Amino acid sequence: MSDLAISPAARAALAEWLSHLRALDGRAQKTIDAYATDVRGWLAFLSNHRGGTEGLRALAEVPVSDLRAWMAHERARGVQPRSVARALSAVKGFTAWLSDRQGGDATAVLSARAPRFQKKLPRPLTVEGAADVLDSVGDDAREPWIAARDTAVVTLLYGCGLRISEALGLTGADHPLPEVLRIRGKGGKERLVPALPVAREAVARYVALCPFDLASDGALFRGARGGALNPRIIAAAMERTRNRLGLPATATPHALRHSFATHLLGAGGDLRSIQELLGHASLSTTQAYTAVDAARLMEVYARAHPRAAG
Known part of the structure; x- marks a missing residue:
């Protein structure tokens, strides 16, 4: 209209x-x-x-x-x-x-009610699948620095739970990565996220190999011609990697963030802490991961319990 x-x-x-x-x-x-x-x-x-x-x-x-x-x-x-x-x-x-x-x-x-719809649950990778992605996402890269770059980005997504926009929003001033990152997320809201040693090391390796001058006010992650890295490049790298590893089509860059949250929850992390790490405004958003964990638990139960087969 x-x-x-x-x-x-x-x-x-x-x-x-x-x-x-x-x-x-x-x-x-x-x-x-x-x-x-x-x-x-x-x-x-x-x-x-x-x-x-x-x-x-x-x-x-x-x-x-x-x-x-x-x-x-x-x-x-x-x-x-x-x-x-x-x-x-x-x-x-x-x-x-x-x-x-x-x-x-x-x-x-x-007071009007919205139409009901089936909420889509996050589709995380397995712990092994996530590790395989981090180990091999750079295998198809044309140059070593590009391989290091792609590895550094996906390590930030899985190791720190960042959105792709947040990872690519880092600047030269963010290197070397501190032990705690200050991330500006949706709506300009800031949160503090621990940067694991593996993430700091991956970024340091990329910086050491990157052929471009990483000015403090410029993008940390660069494309092949030196401009700011386009998120579609990382999506394409993930697509090649999941095809090579036989992972489902849901294995996208954002799935690494989902995997970060789900694996933390499965290891005993509490929802409030995970909410803060992800930067969710509402706890109800984070609670979707409890459904994922419960669904996986029921799958294990159905496969392994002596009475499950009837």
Whole structure:
């Protein structure tokens, strides 16, 4: 639906809300962009559904029937339940903010339930699989420094639980790696992450072989021509490695972060500590790993328990 269906007042309110999220909530730009798309879609639908643009107060007091009609419309055009739930969260945030400023009653929107969907569990590698990746990810590299670079990056993902964006966001000033890294994650939130000796050594080896000048204000990890390393290069290296090792398609760079958390939990780590290491804003996000651990436990039980076979 076209933005032309949205009133100038609603467009201005949306822009102000997005600015508020950037300035005060510290949301990541990708999140801001997704919220903008979701709320624009909602406003355009509402205008078409009601046959005209709405005043701001009316937008803050939308009945639940209109909200259900919008969600049904989204599902009918093929939007998955998970995406509808995300869009509803954005609409709720915008409506609550608008209600505070216009004095409307947003109860109907804020109490609306999102469609149910099956949450995807993280798909970690086995301990042996993760070790094999770290040992062989550089085997296909054209030059020794590139092999050392790829090994250093995946070691940071698995050894420190970093997101690929966080690992590639390190600069020359971060070398040599300290025993504790200060990582700026999603939404600009900082956390402290211990850097294992194996990770510090892998990065040191890469730096020693790298042919480029690693300025303190430049990217630590470089591409073949000297620019900042593109995450797709690491994804491609992981793809070649998993094909060579016979690992599943779920063995991606992000799976190494999942593996970090799952293996820590399996070794007795507590959820709160793992939450802090991963930089999750909510413990509920980290709790997904308990489901992974429980699922693996049941698989072992089914295979090994004398009574399991009947």
